Amino acid sequence: NPANDILKLDLGKSYPSVQVRIYNLFGQVLLEREYGDLNTTELDIQDFAPGLYTIGIETEESQGIVKFVKD
Numbered sequence: 906n907p908a909n910d911i912l913k914l915d916l917g918k919s920y921p922s923v924q925v926r927i928y929n930l931f932g933q934v935l936l937e938r939e940y941g942d943l944n945t946t947e948l949d950i951q952d953f954a955p956g957l958y959t960i961g962i963e964t965e966e967s968q969g970i971v972k973f974v975k976d
Contacts, residue, residue, distance in 0.1 A: 907974040910951035916962070919944040924963040930956070950975055 916923065923943040927936040927950070935953065940946060950958075953975045961970050 907976040908950060909976050910949065912948040912950050912960070912973065913945070914948060914960075914962070915945045916943065916964075920964040920966070922965055924961075926961045927953075928959045928961065930958075 914925070920943055921941060923940045925936075925938045925940065925946075925948070926934050927948070929935055935958070936948065936950075938948070955975050957972060957974055959970055959972050962968065
């Protein structure tokens with residue numbers, strides 16, 4: 906599902922430290938946040954242009970990359 910103004914992030918369980926980065930198609934970091942004790946959060950993406958983006962999530966246990974579409 907495409908995101909509009911808010912991107913909801915649910916990690917499934919709480920982590921003591923979470924690094925979140927959103928990249929455009931050129932690999933440029935558009936948003937970078939570090940959270941402590943995070944399970945879920947909402948990221949404000951209303952100023953992003955419509956298109957395809959990649960979100961990188963890193964915890965002390967693992968890391969992953971997911972693509973999403975901004976409407």
